[in-house]
Amino acid sequence: MLKSKFVDSELKAWTIKQRRHFHMHPELSGQEFETAECVKNLLIEFGLEIDHRFSTPNVIAYFKGTEGKKTIALRADMDALPLHEEGNKPYMSTVPGVMHGCGHDGHTAILLAVAKWISTNQHLVKNNIVFIFQSSEEASPSGAKQLVEEGVLTDVDQIFGIHLMSTMPLGKIGFATGYAMASCNDFDITIEGKGGHGGHPNDTVDPIYIATHLIQAFQSVVSRNLNPLHSGVISFGGMQAGNSYNVIPSEVKLKGTIRALTFEAAELMHKKTAQLTESICASFGAIGHYEFIEGTPTLYNHPEACDFAKEIIKTTFGADAFMSIDPVLGAEDFSYYLKEKVGAFINVGMQSENSQYPHHHPKFDIDEDAIPAGIEFMIQLALNA
DSSP: OOOOSSOOHHHHHHHHHHHHHHHHSOOOTTOOHHHHHHHHHHHHHTTOEEOTTSOTTOEEEEEOOSSOSOEEEEEEEOOOBSOOOOSOOTTOOSSTTOBOOSSHHHHHHHHHHHHHHHHHOGGGOOSEEEEEEESOSSSSSOHHHHHHHTTTTTTOSEEEEEEEEEEEETTOEEEOSEEEEOEEEEEEEEEEOBOEETTOGGGSBOHHHHHHHHHHHHHHIIIIISOTTSOEEEEEEEEEOOOOSSEEOSEEEEEEEEEESSHHHHHHHHHHHHHHHHHHHHHTTOEEEEEEEEEEOOEEEOHHHHHHHHHHHHHHHOGGGEEEOOOBSOOOTTHHHHHHSEEEEEEEEEEBTTBOSOTTOTTOOOOGGGHHHHHHHHHHHHHHO
16 A cells, blocks of 8 residues: 555545445436535535536536646546446445446545545645546547637646546556547448348348448458557447348348547547448448447647656656556547647556456445555646656
8 A cells, every 4th residue: 555645644545445335326327416516515615616507417626736837637437337246245336226336436535535635635636637527438429528628728728637447556656658548430321222031132232241341341440551560449339230041131220339449440440430431332232321429529638747646656656656557448538638739638447356346247346445546646636647
C-alpha cells in the first residue's frame, strides 16, 4: 500500500463510507440522479460553487485558487452497469440487476475526498480546480462528449482522470504515453438480396452468401489496408438471417465493432468498411446499407502531461510506484476531454485478494486500500499542475 502525505485514516474512512453508499445504491447511465444529488449536497457542504450551466445528472463544481493563473479539471464517472451482483459482502447492491462493476463508485468517492481536502486546505491550492462528476461513461451517448459540447473545458488548461484497475498490482500507478486506449465505433449492415427456394439458388440473390464475403473482406482492412504500426480490430458480434432449412431469405443483418489505436486508423477503417459494404453487395446484385454508429474516439495521453504525472508519482510515492503499461483496445470516453485539452488518464492499481475479479464481472470489487493513493495522487495533481 502506498503511503500518503495528505490522506489520514479519518479521510480514508470517510471516503470508504461514501464509496460503499454509492455501491449499495447504483444507478445506470443517464439515471444517476440520486448519486448526483448526494454529490452536489456534499460539495455545497464543502463550500464549493456548483456550476448549473451543465446538463443533469452531471455535477460540475468550481474552486478558485489563491493565484488562479491555471485551471485544472479533475473527473470522476458516476454510472453503474446492468449486472446482477454476486457475493456476500456487507455493502452489496440493493438494486436488482444493477451494480458498480467497474469502480466508478470508488472514482466518485475519491474525487469527493479531494474536494473535501481542498475545502479545508484552501491556502495550499494556487490553481483553480474544476470538479467533473460525469454521467454516462458506460453508455452512448457519452456523458463526456455532451459536457465537452456544453463547454465544460472552455477555461481549463489541463485535465486528469484516474481509473482503479484490478489488472494492475496494488501499490502501482501508471499509464501508456501517447495512444493509450482504442476508439470504439459500431456498425449495422443490412444486405438486401432476393429470397427464394433453397433448391433454386440461381433464382435468388443470396444475402447469406454475400454476408460471408463481406465478413471475410472486412478482415482485409486490418491485414492489407491498415498501417501495421497502427493497431486495430474489426469484430462481428451479430448476424440475423432466415429461419428455415430450404428458404433463402431476402435480407441479412450484421452488426459489429471497429476499434483502433490511432485517429488515422479509425478514420480509415470507417471509410473502407463502408466502401466494401456497398461494392461487394453491388457486385452480387444486392444492395448494402451501412450505418456507422459513432462511439468514443481513441484516447491520447499527452506526453507533456504524462511526464508531469510520472514525476508526481515518483516524487510522492517513490520511483518503484510508477508502472508503464501497454496500450489496450478497451475504450473510455475520457478520450473526448483529451481531444480538446492537454491531460492524461491514469490507472491506480488495486489487484489483490480483495480485488481479484475483472471489471464488469458480477463479483468485481475494489480493494479499498487503493483509495488513499487515488486521493493523494489527485491532490498532488491539483496542487502542482
